[in-house]
């Protein structure tokens with residue numbers, strides 16, 4: 244089950260626009276040493292890709308990060324001292340875990356120079372390690388409001 248940890252250890256943020264969501268991502272990334280795995284879950288349009296863009300900006304990724312229709316997994320070189328590669332995975336259209344394993348997912352997950360971030364990660368929960376940091380996104384009451392819960 245996603246969110247195994249007691250709610251006492253959960254951080255909750257309410258953001259009011261996409262810039263604030265990017266800042267939540269940057270705040271979290273400040274502690275990263277490399278090798279972290281982030282599992283993003285939540286509704287369509289709730290801000291998962293936006294959050295990844297916040298990570299990319301913080302890490303100094305030069306390329307624009309988006310969710311191209313036919314790309315499951317894309318590594319981006321960074322300018323960060325420890326996380327040398329941001330690996331962005333989007334499981335929305337994934338049919339089975341094997342597709343990602345065939346693309347070398349396990350090597351990325353083990354690599355201490357990588358930060359791996361996975362949208363719709365609940366679809367591949369069974370192949371993600373225990374140490375995965377789960378982040379849940381929800382639409383808020385107002386049009387630009389989002390709730391972000393981080394189990395970490």
Ligand SMILES: Nc1ncnc2c1ncn2[C@@H]1O[C@H](COP(=O)(O)OP(=O)(O)OP(=O)(O)O)[C@@H](O)[C@H]1O
Nearest residue numbers: 258259260261264287288289290291292293387389
């Ligand atoms: N507080 C907010 N945080 C994040 N995004 C917001 C916020 N308010 C408005 N937005 C807008 O909501 C949209 C979020 O889209 P995004 O692609 O990040 O969602 P997603 O969760 O990745 O969706 P999908 O499930 O389709 O991949 C963007 O257009 C963004 O500008």
Ligand SMILES: [Mg+2]
Nearest residue numbers: 291292310362
């Ligand atoms: Mg997305």
